[in-house]
Amino acid sequence: MSMPTVRMPVVAGEAEHWYQDAVIYELHVRSFADSNDDGIGDFRGLTQRLDYLQDLGVTALWLLPFYPSPLRDDGYDIANYRAINPAYGTMRDFKRFLRAAHDRGLRVITELVLNHTSDEHAWFQRARRAPAGSPERDFYVWSDTPDLYPEARIIFQDFEASNWTWDPVAGAYFWHRFYSHQPDLNWENPEVEREMFDIVDYWLEMGVDGLRLDAVPYLFEREGTNCENLPETHQALKALRRHVDERFPGRMLLAEANQWPEDAVAYFGDGDECHMAFHFPLMPRMFMSVRMEDRYPLVDILAQTPPLPEGSQWAIFLRNHDELTLEMVTDEERDYMYRVYAEDPQARINLGIRRRLAPLLGNDRRVIELVNALLLTLPGTPVIYYGDEIGMGDNFYLGDRNAVRTPMQWSGDRNGGFSRANPQRLFLPVIADPEYGAVNVEAQQSNASSLLWWMKRMIGLRKRHTAFRGSIEFLLSENRHVLAFVREYEEERILVVANLSRRAQYVELDVRHLDGLVPEELIGHTEFPPLSAERPYVLTLGPHDFFLFALHVPEPRPGDAAAPPPAIRSSNGWAGVFERRGRTQLEEALAKHLPRQRWFAAKSRKIRRVSVGDAMRLGPVRGEPVGYLCLIDVELTDGEPETYVLPLAARRVDDAPHDDPIAVVRGGEGDVLLVDGADDPAVARALLELIRRRRRVAGRSGSLEGVPERSLRRLAAGHDLTPAPLGAEQSNSSIAFGQGLIMKLFRKAEAGTNPEAELGGLLSAKGFEHVPRTAGVLEYRRAKGAPSLRAQGPGLLMVNEPQVGG
Ligand code: NOJ
Ligand code: CA
Numbered sequence: 001m002s003m004p005t006v007r008m009p010v011v012a013g014e015a016e017h018w019y020q021d022a023v024i025y026e027l028h029v030r031s032f033a034d035s036n037d038d039g040i041g042d043f044r045g046l047t048q049r050l051d052y053l054q055d056l057g058v059t060a061l062w063l064l065p066f067y068p069s070p071l072r073d074d075g076y077d078i079a080n081y082r083a084i085n086p087a088y089g090t091m092r093d094f095k096r097f098l099r100a101a102h103d104r105g106l107r108v109i110t111e112l113v114l115n116h117t118s119d120e121h122a123w124f125q126r127a128r129r130a131p132a133g134s135p136e137r138d139f140y141v142w143s144d145t146p147d148l149y150p151e152a153r154i155i156f157q158d159f160e161a162s163n164w165t166w167d168p169v170a171g172a173y174f175w176h177r178f179y180s181h182q183p184d185l186n187w188e189n190p191e192v193e194r195e196m197f198d199i200v201d202y203w204l205e206m207g208v209d210g211l212r213l214d215a216v217p218y219l220f221e222r223e224g225t226n227c228e229n230l231p232e233t234h235q236a237l238k239a240l241r242r243h244v245d246e247r248f249p250g251r252m253l254l255a256e257a258n259q260w261p262e263d264a265v266a267y268f269g270d271g272d273e274c275h276m277a278f279h280f281p282l283m284p285r286m287f288m289s290v291r292m293e294d295r296y297p298l299v300d301i302l303a304q305t306p307p308l309p310e311g312s313q314w315a316i317f318l319r320n321h322d323e324l325t326l327e328m329v330t331d332e333e334r335d336y337m338y339r340v341y342a343e344d345p346q347a348r349i350n351l352g353i354r355r356r357l358a359p360l361l362g363n364d365r366r367v368i369e370l371v372n373a374l375l376l377t378l379p380g381t382p383v384i385y386y387g388d389e390i391g392m393g394d395n396f397y398l399g400d401r402n403a404v405r406t407p408m409q410w411s412g413d414r415n416g417g418f419s420r421a422n423p424q425r426l427f428l429p430v431i432a433d434p435e436y437g438a439v440n441v442e443a444q445q446s447n448a449s450s451l452l453w454w455m456k457r458m459i460g461l462r463k464r465h466t467a468f469r470g471s472i473e474f475l476l477s478e479n480r481h482v483l484a485f486v487r488e489y490e491e492e493r494i495l496v497v498a499n500l501s502r503r504a505q506y507v508e509l510d511v512r513h514l515d516g517l518v519p520e521e522l523i524g525h526t527e528f529p530p531l532s533a534e535r536p537y538v539l540t541l542g543p544h545d546f547f548l549f550a551l552h553v554p555e556p557r558p559g560d561a562a563a564p565p566p567a568i569r570s571s572n573g574w575a576g577v578f579e580r581r582g583r584t585q586l587e588e589a590l591a592k593h594l595p596r597q598r599w600f601a602a603k604s605r606k607i608r609r610v611s612v613g614d615a616m617r618l619g620p621v622r623g624e625p626v627g628y629l630c631l632i633d634v635e636l637t638d639g640e641p642e643t644y645v646l647p648l649a650a651r652r653v654d655d656a657p658h659d660d661p662i663a664v665v666r667g668g669e670g671d672v673l674l675v676d677g678a679d680d681p682a683v684a685r686a687l688l689e690l691i692r693r694r695r696r697v698a699g700r701s702g703s704l705e706g707v708p709e710r711s712l713r714r715l716a717a718g719h720d721l722t723p724a725p726l727g728a729e730q731s732n733s734s735i736a737f738g739q740g741l742i743m744k745l746f747r748k749a750e751a752g753t754n755p756e757a758e759l760g761g762l763l764s765a766k767g768f769e770h771v772p773r774t775a776g777v778l779e780y781r782r783a784k785g786a787p788s789l790r791a792q793g794p795g796l797l798m799v800n801e802p803q804v805g806g
Pocket of ligand 1: 321
């Protein structure tokens with residue numbers, strides 16, 4: 001039994017690809033929360049609301065532009081790239097926000113507007129006054145006639161008649177793809193690139209995790225082309241990527257390229273341009289599919305989407321801060337979309353629809369859930385637009401795209417809890433529509449059936465499953481109202497079946513290649529009959545219903561040869577089994593391991609879900625851990641949840657066979673077995689040391705604390721303390737330390753003081769002779785406000801004098 005514990009190396013792992021498993025939340029500082037009641041949201045307000053975002057479960061925040069700006073395009077008209085708009089706070093406020101977000105594990109993505117500046121930017125003011133042909137003038141694109149590049153389309157077609165505007169100061173026309181107050185930078189000029197790279201360094205050095213590259217297809221112009229997606233533009237992006245990779249590995253570039261899939265995919269290069277790009281054409285097709293009650297638009301666009309280079313990832317979305325753009329659809333499709341989603345011409349702007357998600361979908365909860373389920377399960381990193389998680393309304397009587405940029409609604413207080421300012425002072429009015437005025441976070445937090453709670457559960461579900469990082473395969477049945485697909489990554493497979501129709505449907509799925517797999521419905525954890533090669537799998541779905549099934553390899557039946565331990569992939573050794581992907585696999589392995597244990601009390605009940613409530617590192621303060629003391633939360637299909645105490649240790653696969661390994665950890669430096677560490681001498685010694693030295697070890701949600709009694713010193717001093725396991729009883733496991741001490745590990749953790757430990761403590765304090773005296777206990781104290789962990793208080797473990805009195 002005295003197998004050496006294996007120390008697992010800690011290597012930089014998957015963290016570099018964080019954006020592939022992210023859930024992004026898009027917000028504008030100005031509209032989120034106002035801390036100083038001047039009617040404008042600010043960084044302090046946002047920082048105060050980080051708890052909310054963490055609780056929602058998103059993993060990254062994308063902030064719309066917050067730089068000094070005349071705000072004629074909501075900040076996309078930048079006047080200074082290296083400062084904070086004073087209305088939103090100071091640079092200190094920004095840095096505090098960034099730190100607070102990082103402390104919560106939230107990444108931060110900001111805007112990099114490469115294509116144009118505001119006409120108030122110093123570069124433009126300098127350019128228009130500088131002599132023609134000078135480097136200063138050449139920061140922008142000038143012409144004596146407005147006739148150049150006639151094939152370039154006009155994007156803001158409701159506002160601009162030409163991409164050229166006359167500047168009387170320069171005495172020349174300047175080029176602009178957007179508003180005429182947004183002159184395009186001249187990327188032919190190497191000085192422009194140098195300045196931009198400096199700006200990139202400025203923000204990445206500060207710690208920003210990712211940059212959204214605004215309007216990226218338009219950097220270069222060439223006569224005879226539409227001036228989009230030019231080879232020169234791709235060259236510039238490759239140079240930017242090289243620059244970032246050399247200095248800031250692990251940061252992310254996200255391309256905003258509103259293009260057809262084959263043009264959009266070019267922004268990934270060969271894995272040497274952007275890490276991510278928005279999938280614009282997919283977005284309207286999600287809306288088309290539900291409205292037409294037909295999977296065709298969705299399946300078709302994904303079939304047209306080329307595969308991505310390694311490490312690349314789409315960003316997918318339902319709504320954002322702009323109009324729902326209809327540029328990437330055919331004319332007929334656009335007519336259809338206008339007809340069904342924007343009957344009121346007031347709702348239309350440019351080539352799109354200025355509405356939020358809930359009003360677009362007639363505030364139909366089932367449809368809102370359905371499209372969000374698609375967002376969270378189709379290939380790509382989901383981007384959620386602020387307010388859509390509570391089903392906020394819009395106001396298309398406000399100008400431009402302000403319909404969807406109104407203040408976040410926090411509560412039923414004045415201004416929706418956004419600000420205490422006089423309502424007339426707000427940067428935009430709060431939604432007052434009778435149907436949507438009452439929508440707010442506070443009301444929905446207190447109702448577990450609200451959209452907000454549904455979103456939280458679905459975001460949580462998505463994050464637990466790595467299959468969403470992997471491939472997609474459609475199961476095409478005869479019934480086109482039903483969309484079915486399998487997502488797969490490494491060992492995990494998830495089947496998604498969605499009824500796009502407002503009528504109940506049944507579907508017969510061809511599952512021949514999935515023969516024998518057992519579907520587990522992921523919201524209620526009900527096991528469905530196995531898939532079979534013999535016959536189609538028949539499912540019935542209510543209106544706009546959808547199912548998410550994990551497809552499991554069936555459990556071996558009694559009498560089958562012993563199944564090999566489940567595998568956990570970790571490129572990060574020990575730590576990796578507690579990180580997102582490893583953690584899910586560990587939890588699944590534990591769900592199989594626990595019912596086999598004598599001390600597992602709920603044997604007769606079925607496990608719904610196992611989660612690692614907390615894990616505390618054991619061993620020397622510095623160096624590698626000898627193990628972890630874990631609190632394992634077990635949800636059961638019926639009855640109260642339970643929490644178990646499980647020390648984890650690892651040993652090398654070839655050291656010696658273990659009769660009940662929990663899992664095998666693959667990757668890193670060779671495979672190791674993860675085992676119950678209750679009989680591991682190194683773990684036992686580490687636990688005793690915690691008590692003897694009165695040490696504290698912090699976990700994620702609380703901390704372990706050793707509490708020695710005075711007697712411990714006497715009992716331990718000068719004695720042989722070689723640990724020897726005494727085996728597991730019904731509810732605990734014991735280890736003897738030489739002749740002097742016995743350690744008892746209580747397997748089931750209860751809130752409050754363990755009665756046995758408390759009794760032992762009381763009696764030994766009173767000097768009772770005939771009970772084992774408590775020489776110390778190990779306590780777990782839950783941190784204030786930590787997620788619900790049932791174990792707390794004294795009594796995870798105690799050490800006793802073995803033979804007392806007598
Ligand atoms: C795309 C942004 O999303 C939009 O809001 C902005 O107006 C244009 N780029 C111009 O910067
Ligand atoms: Ca403010």
